[in-house]
Amino acid sequence: DAGVTQSPTHLIKTRGQQVTLRCSPKSGHDTVSWYQQALGQGPQFIFQYYEEEERQRGNFPDRFSGHQFPNYSSELNVNALLLGDSALYLCASSLGDIFLYGYTFGSGTRLTVV
Amino acid sequence: QKEVEQNSGPLSVPEGAIASLNCTYSDRGSQSFFWYRQYSGKSPELIMSIYSNGDKEDGRFTAQLNKASQYVSLLIRDSQPSDSATYLCAVNIWANDMRFGAGTRLTVKP
Numbered sequence: 001d002a003g004v005t006q007s008p009t010h011l012i013k014t015r016g017q018q019v020t021l022r023c024s025p026k027s028g029h030d031t032v033s034w035y036q037q038a039l040g041q042g043p044q045f046i047f048q049y050y051e052e053e054e055r056q057r058g059n060f061p062d063r064f065s066g067h068q069f070p071n072y073s074s075e076l077n078v079n080a081l082l083l084g085d086s087a088l089y090l091c092a093s094s095l096g097d098i099f100l101y102g103y104t105f106g107s108g109t110r111l112t113v114v
Numbered sequence: 115q116k117e118v119e120q121n122s123g124p125l126s127v128p129e130g131a132i133a134s135l136n137c138t139y140s141d142r143g144s145q146s147f148f149w150y151r152q153y154s155g156k157s158p159e160l161i162m163s164i165y166s167n168g169d170k171e172d173g174r175f176t177a178q179l180n181k182a183s184q185y186v187s188l189l190i191r192d193s194q195p196s197d198s199a200t201y202l203c204a205v206n207i208w209a210n211d212m213r214f215g216a217g218t219r220l221t222v223k224p
Contacts, residue, residue, distance in 0.1 A: 031210065042118075042202055042214035043158070056211060090157055099165075099206055102148045105157040 004029075004106035006091050012112045013081050021076040021109045025093030031055075032074040033103065034066060035090040043090055049074050078111075086113045117141060118205050120215035128223050133190040135218050137203030140184070146206040147179055149188045152217065153199045162188060193222040 005024045013019050025032050031050045035043035045058035049068035068074045072093075078085055088110050092103035120137050127133045135149075146165045150158035164170045164177040164186070176189040186205075190197055200217040207213055 033212075035214075040216075042120075042216040045211070045213060048210055050210070098210055098212055099146045100163075102146075102160050102163055102204065102206075103212065104160070105150075107157045 004091055004093050004104050006089075006106035006109050008109060009107065010110045010112075012114060015081055015083060015113055017081050018077065018079045019081060019111060021078075021089050021091075021111070022073070023075070023091030023093075023106060024073045025091075026104045029093035029095050029104070030072050031094045031098070032068055032072065033092045033094070034074070034076045035092060036060070036085075037088040037090055037108075039087075046076070081113045083113050086111060116215075117207065117213045118203055118215040120201075120203050120218050122216055123219040124221055125218055126221045126223060127193050129193060129195060131193050131222075133193045133197065133220055133222070135188040135190075135201050135203075135220065137186045137188075137205075137215055138184055139186070139203075139205045141205070141207050142181075142184065144181075144184075144205045144207055147177070147186045148204040148206070148212070149175075149177060149186075150202040150204060150214075151199045152202055158202055190220075193220075195222050195224050198222050 033048040034046040037043045047057040052068045063079045088108045091106040149162040152158045162177040164179045170177045174191045178187045202217045203215040
């Protein structure tokens with residue numbers, strides 16, 4: 001049973017560029033959330049997708065956008081990259097309400113902006 | 115006030131000792147609480163969840179919840195060097211919103 005898969009694992013981009021990160025949720029999971037984790041910090045909530053719509057959003061600028069596809073996979077897009085966007089980006093999936101089971105995390109994409 | 119607060123550590127305990135990790139949260143409406151373990155360079159891994167006041171035990175791990183004090187803790191008994199990691203406290207604020215603390219780095223010394 002495949003867990004949450006993310007691609008790519010590492011990425012180096014130049015300031016001002018755009019990046020797309022991809023996530024396939026755990027089999028059977030229909031909800032995908034994205035988190036940003038800076039070095040030495042806890043994960044910060046970016047947004048959550050359910051039924052192909054953004055259901056909730058954290059305190060991130062509009063440069064951060066996403067999409068969920070009919071097969072529940074998801075993309076995170078970041079435009080006009082800043083040096084401060086360098087972080088580990090984590091995709092987490094869940095089946096519906098996270099109250100009982102929490103999230104399953106992918107291994108993350110390490111983004112470095114130079 | 116941060117939504118979820120943890121002592122950043124580092125917390126160092128000798129092998130075989132009990133490690134105690136603490137977390138406080140600000141939203142009284144929070145419904146469920148989770149502890150994740152994160153090894154350096156890896157993704158968070160769920161190790162415990164708790165929803166009701168009191169203790170919940172799973173092997174060497176015990177989670178404790180006190181909603182009146184807005185306090186969650188994780189005890190690790192018979193700590194092993196392999197327990198050395200960052201432990202993240204996560205709180206399900208409402209429906210589908212989960213917020214994380216900054217994590218406590220634990221080192222278990224042989």
